[in-house]
Amino acid sequence: MGGATFRGALRGLFRAALERLSADGVVGITAEELPGLVDQVRETADPKFGDYSGTMAMALAKRAGLKPRDVAVEIIRRLDVGDLFEIPAEPVGPGFINLRVRQDALARAVVAAVRDPRMGVAPVATPETIVIDFGGPNVAKPMHVGHIRSTVIGDALAKILEFRGHHTITDNHLGDWGTQFGMILWGWKHCRDGARFAADPTAELARLYRLVRKVADAKPEELARDPEAAALAARYPDTGREVLAETAKLHEGDSENRALWEQFMPFCRAEIDRIFSRLHVSFDHALGESFFQPMLAGVVAELMADPAVRARESRGAIGIFLNGEDAPPFLIRKADGAFLYATTDLATLKWRMEHWKPDRILYVVDSRQGPHFEQLFATAKLWGCGDRQRIDGVEFAHVAFGTVLGEDGKPFKTRAGDTVGLESLLDEGVERAGKMQHAGDKTQSADGRPQHVGTEGRVGMDAAEQRHVAEIVGMGAIKYADLSQNRTTDYVFSFDKMLQLTGNTAAYMQYAVARVEGIFSKGGVDCVALRQSVEGVSLSTPQERALALELVRFGEALEDVEIDYRPNVLTAWLYELAGCYSSFYDALPVLKAEGDERNSRLAVCDLTGRILRQGLELLGIGTVEKM
RNA sequence: GCCCUCGUAGCUCAAUUGGAUAGAGCGUCAGCCUCCGAAGUUGAAGGUUACAGGUUCGAUCCCUGUCGAGGGUACCA
Numbered sequence: 013m014g015g016a017t018f019r020g021a022l023r024g025l026f027r028a029a030l031e032r033l034s035a036d037g038v039v040g041i042t043a044e045e046l047p048g049l050v051d052q053v054r055e056t057a058d059p060k061f062g063d064y065s066g067t068m069a070m071a072l073a074k075r076a077g078l079k080p081r082d083v084a085v086e087i088i089r090r091l092d093v094g095d096l097f098e099i100p101a102e103p104v105g106p107g108f109i110n111l112r113v114r115q116d117a118l119a120r121a122v123v124a125a126v127r128d129p130r131m132g133v134a135p136v137a138t139p140e141t142i143v144i145d146f147g148g149p150n151v152a153k154p155m156h157v158g159h160i161r162s163t164v165i166g167d168a169l170a171k172i173l174e175f176r177g178h179h180t181i182t183d184n185h186l187g188d189w190g191t192q193f194g195m196i197l198w199g200w201k202h203c204r205d206g207a208r209f210a211a212d213p214t215a216e217l218a219r220l221y222r223l224v225r226k227v228a229d230a231k232p233e234e235l236a237r238d239p240e241a242a243a244l245a246a247r248y249p250d251t252g253r254e255v256l257a258e259t260a261k262l263h264e265g266d267s268e269n270r271a272l273w274e275q276f277m278p279f280c281r282a283e284i285d286r287i288f289s290r291l292h293v294s295f296d297h298a299l300g301e302s303f304f305q306p307m308l309a310g311v312v313a314e315l316m317a318d319p320a321v322r323a324r325e326s327r328g329a330i331g332i333f334l335n336g337e338d339a340p341p342f343l344i345r346k347a348d349g350a351f352l353y354a355t356t357d358l359a360t361l362k363w364r365m366e367h368w369k370p371d372r373i374l375y376v377v378d379s380r381q382g383p384h385f386e387q388l389f390a391t392a393k394l395w396g397c398g399d400r401q402r403i404d405g406v407e408f409a410h411v412a413f414g415t416v417l418g419e420d421g422k423p424f425k426t427r428a429g430d431t432v433g434l435e436s437l438l439d440e441g442v443e444r445a446g447k448m449q450h451a452g453d454k455t456q457s458a459d460g461r462p463q464h465v466g467t468e469g470r471v472g473m474d475a476a477e478q479r480h481v482a483e484i485v486g487m488g489a490i491k492y493a494d495l496s497q498n499r500t501t502d503y504v505f506s507f508d509k510m511l512q513l514t515g516n517t518a519a520y521m522q523y524a525v526a527r528v529e530g531i532f533s534k535g536g537v538d539c540v541a542l543r544q545s546v547e548g549v550s551l552s553t554p555q556e557r558a559l560a561l562e563l564v565r566f567g568e569a570l571e572d573v574e575i576d577y578r579p580n581v582l583t584a585w586l587y588e589l590a591g592c593y594s595s596f597y598d599a600l601p602v603l604k605a606e607g608d609e610r611n612s613r614l615a616v617c618d619l620t621g622r623i624l625r626q627g628l629e630l631l632g633i634g635t636v637e638k639m
Numbered sequence: 640g641c642c643c644u645c646g647u648a649g650c651u652c653a654a655u656u657g658g659a660u661a662g663a664g665c666g667u668c669a670g671c672c673u674c675c676g677a678a679g680u681u682g683a684a685g686g687u688u689a690c691a692g693g694u695u696c697g698a699u700c701c702c703u704g705u706c707g708a709g710g711g712u713a714c715c716a
Contacts (some may be wrong), residue, residue, distance in 0.1 A: 054655055057662095067658055080696060105659060106696055150716075191715050256715090301716095329714050346714045353695070353716050380710055382643075414644090421708065448678065485678085496664095497652060502645080502709075504699065508665085509651060513678055514662040516652095523678050531675055572655070587663080594679060603675050617675095639678075 016134030017567045021096055022064050023050045029630055030068070030088040038086050039076035055565070062110035063561060064097075069107040071531065080107030113561065115551050121564045125391055131626060133567040135177030143181045143364055144170045145297065146376035147288070151280035152196055152217040155287060155434040157505055158416040158424060164491045164632065165413055165499055167293045168378035168579040171630045176570055182275060185360065186284065186300035190278065190353070194259030195224040196276065197269055201258075203244065213279040218592045228252040259273045260350040263305070274512050277302075284295070290438065291487070294634060304359040309352045311359045312344050320394045334390050342387040357388050362397040365406070365561065368525040372407040374577065379412035386410075411577045414502035424505045434503070436476035441486035441511045448485070448513050449478055449639070475637060481636050486511070488633040490519035495631055496583040516587050516635050521624050528621030529637040531614070535603045539618045542611065549614040555596040559616060562589045566623050570630075579631060586627045 027050045034041040041049065049068040056065045067085035076083050084103035091109075093099055099110045125132030146166020149155055162324050166182070174180045199220030209216040226241040228251045235242040245251065262269040288294065312330060315323035323332045323344060331341030344355045364370060370508070375385060389408040396403045418424040424432070493510040495502055513519040532539055551557045562585075569585035572578075602613040625635045 052658090054658095057659060061659070065658085070658080073696075108659070148708085148716090188716065259715095308708085327713075331713070340713050343714050348714080350714085352714070356716095378716095379644080381716080383711065384716085415710080417709085423709090445678095500644085501652080504651065506651075512665075515678095517664085519678055523676085527676055527679085554672060559684085570661095576656085580653080583654095584663090595681090597675080598671090598680050601675070638676090 016132075017571070018096065018117075018564060019053065019055065019064060019568050022066075022093075022111065023053045025091060025093060025097075026050055026053050026066055026068075026087075028092065029087050032090040036162045037195040038078075038092075039072050039083070047163055049082070055568075056110065059558070061104065061108065062112040063114075064111045066109040066111075067107075069109060070102065073107065083107065084109050110119065110410050114433055115557075118557070118560055118564065119549050119551055122616065122619065123397055123546055124559050125564060125566075126543050126546055126549075126615050131566060131619065131623050132564055133175070133570060139177045139179060140183065141369060142173055142372040142374065143368055143370040144173075144184065144374045145183050146374075147184035147293070148172075148187060148377070149284060150190065150192045151284060151300075152214065152276065153187070153192050153221050154218045156424075157432050157434060157437055159434060159542065160291070160490070161413045161416065161494055161499075162376045162378070163288070163291060163293055163577060164494050165411070167632045168582075168630065169374065169376065169411065169573075169577055170493055170634065172573050172579070172582065174632055175626075176574060178287070180296075181370070182295045182297070182362075184284075184288075184295040184298035184300075186289075186302075188280065189262075189301035189305055190355070191256065191259050192221060192225075193262060193273065194226065194255040194257075194578060197218050197258040197262065197272060198228075198255045199224040202248065214283040215278070217276060217280070224251070224255065228255050256348065256350070260346075260348045263308075263350045271318060272414035273302075287434065291491075298396060299360075301356045301360075305351075307363065308355045311355060311362065312351070315344060315358070315391075315395060318395055320396075321391065322388060328594075331472075332387075332391055334387055342391055353384065354388065354391075356393070357384075358391065358397075361392050365397045365399045365402070369402070370406060372409065374409050374411050376411045376413070379414055382412060409577065412500070413499040417502050417504045418502060419506070421504070437490060437507075437510070438487065440507060441490045442482050443486070444511045445486035445489065445513065445519075446478065446482035449482065477638075481639050484634040484636055485513065485519055485522060485639060488522060488628070489513055491633050492518035492583060492629075495579045496587075498580050499578060518628065518631075519639075520532045521586055522633075522635050522639060523626055524593050524597075525621050525624050525628075525635045526637060526639045528593075528617050528624075531602055531617055533637075535614075537614055539614075542614055542618060546611060546615040548603050548608070548612070549615055550609055553600060555592070555599050556613075556616065559589075559592040559596045559620065562592050563616070563623060565625070582627060584632065586624060589620065589627075590624060593617075593624075 027046065030041055030049060033039060049071065052068040052071070053066045055066060056062055058288065066087070068078040069087055073080035073083045073159055078086075081103050088103065088109060091100065093111065096117045097113060097115055100109055100111050104110055111438075121132065144166055146162045146169075148162060170180045170182045196217055203223065205216060209228050209460055223238075223241055226238055227244045227248065229408070230245050230249075230252070235245055246472065250252070258269060262273060284298075306460040312323065315321045315332065316330065321332055326333075326341060328346040328347030329343050331343040333341045338385060342354055343352055344358065345351055361373070364373065370519070377385070385408075389410075390409065393403060416424045490510050490513060493512070496516065516558070531537075549558055565585065569582055572581045596616075599612065602610065602617060604610075605613055628635055
């Protein structure tokens with residue numbers, strides 16, 4: 013798998029060199045530590061040092077009893093770079109081994125990528141079945157800006173892993189069975205508005221949820237702002253417990269609550285589907301917590317009977333004591349008989365093991381749930397989830413992400429105490445993208461000089477096309493704003509940042525794609541024929557070489573995304589690539605170039621456009637031909 | 640109380656997980672459209688990586704302490 017990229021090939025060459033180094037007795041290297049040393053072959057921090065760099069000589073020096081530079085010299089002596097790299101010169105600085113890709117090898121790789129439907133990205137050698145659990149909104153609980161992280165990150169990871177050649181199974185684990193339904197049931201029984209429900213069922217359920225949550229929490233500062241909630245809280249001081257009782261009754265199969273649940277669910281499902289379809293996110297499955305409900309009692313019984321798990325009663329509840337008697341247990345049944353998050357997750361895990369036989373399961377969930385997943389994974393390994401033979405080989409990962417904060421550094425809320433609804437964010441994004449399309453139209457020359465305002469591409473776009481473009485650009489801006497950050501860090505929410513359309517944004521890449529399209533439509537070039545006819549590419553200018561080198565690194569970027577499940581590795585690389593293209597485009601003529609040079613540049617433009625389009629698609633972001 | 644995470648440019652964030660002179664965007668300032676799309680491009684200014692020690696060829700990253708912020712801590716998800 014590694015051999016398909018320059019980095020992978022070079023790592024292979026270094027591996028051989030290090031094995032020789034060890035065999036020659038310069039320094040002993042065990043088979044276990046070899047991969048770690050080989051991984052120290054990376055792209056350079058600065059192009060002036062070359063394209064790739066190996067730093068393992070410095071790490072090995074002390075053990076070898078040599079100066080780092082001398083170890084580097086010994087490695088270089090044993091390094092056979094074949095016809096891919098220029099022979100490295102002396103080590104640099106304390107012992108960096110710097111290498112440059114040979115021009116002919118780089119040109120061959122670009123041509124191969126131009127002709128390759130996968131743009132030079134080889135599929136992984138050992139495909140795995142990977143279940144990705146993301147999305148997971150609570151139904152009937154209105155989605156706000158914090159809820160897009162799981163969806164956007166999970167969707168991108170699923171697409172990237174699939175493109176890498178894995179078999180992915182996505183499951184939207186809907187919260188359709190938890191305590192929030194107890195709130196809705198209580199609200200329905202105490203303060204429903206039948207007319208509103210008839211007019212707009214999910215809006216009424218959302219209103220009930222918001223209202224009852226305030227009443228149940230009974231926080232003085234919240235009640236002070238909401239007279240209706242305050243009145244209810246005064247009248248029903250025990251709402252918190254009654255809500256839990258409604259939940260327990262639902263779980264026990266109470267006919268009234270069950271009937272209400274069945275009445276509400278179709279509306280909730282439709283609402284969820286509508287929002288995800290607007291985000292252009294789809295799932296292979298959306299089983300939801302309720303799907304696993306019939307299995308919960310059996311799971312608890314199994315866990316109690318299992319000698320490796322030893323779930324037992326404690327303070328009326330049932331839990332698993334993973335860290336001794338003193339540490340809080342992993343609770344799987346409450347004292348009132350209702351089941352918990354943990355119970356559902358364990359049942360879900362067992363079901364997935366049986367039906368999907370995954371090699372890996374990823375949970376794209378808020379980092380605050382870290383302790384829950386630690387306990388879940390530990391229990392799963394003890395229990396076996398119905399498949400003790402396979403469980404040890406299954407990788408569980410909590411792909412955690414940070415919280416969306418307000419400008420005060422606290423979890424995001426508006427001044428009124430409400431969160432910004434997801435839909436209003438999406439609407440605003442599309443609206444701003446629409447305005448941007450007209451920003452240049454009326455620009456007058458300030459001093460009589462004619463001014464080029466870039467409206468050319470929009471000529472001939474009717475209103476419907478413009479709306480289409482605004483939708484894609486606006487949605488892309490929002491997704492990119494989230495994906496481009498390290499998923500583990502909290503970030504401060506800002507409309508202006510999320511909806512920005514200049515600088516390091518999705519629009520920057522979309523714009524580069526539109527400029528590629530512009531070249532091909534203006535020049536009347538048949539890119540399909542071009543791809544087959546190209547024999548070689550020219551790398552004579554710095555801009556061409558820099559662009560070419562980025563183009564052949566697509567596979568490396570995708571490989572790095574998978575290592576830590578970090579989509580921002582891909583956004584950063586795409587931004588680099590688009591930046592190289594913009595510099596290339598600005599400095600060098602394409603259509604006005606002649607002969608082989610013209611064909612070479614056209615081929616590079618075509619490949620850039622395809623990779624940018626593919627890369628954005630893997631992030632769930634669309635592109636347009638004109639914008 | 641205990642545990643976890645975080646503190647990087649005026650603002651919002653990166654940093655190939657111990658590598659070379661810590662990078663981007665926004666904002667500010669100065670250039671570039673009779674030449675393939677200016678949602679672009681070229682450059683400038685902006686840093687004691689919270690603070691104090693330690694480990695080593697090398698520390699934003701690892702260790703210790705201090706200060707500050709956030710989160711978790713048995714029946715919410």
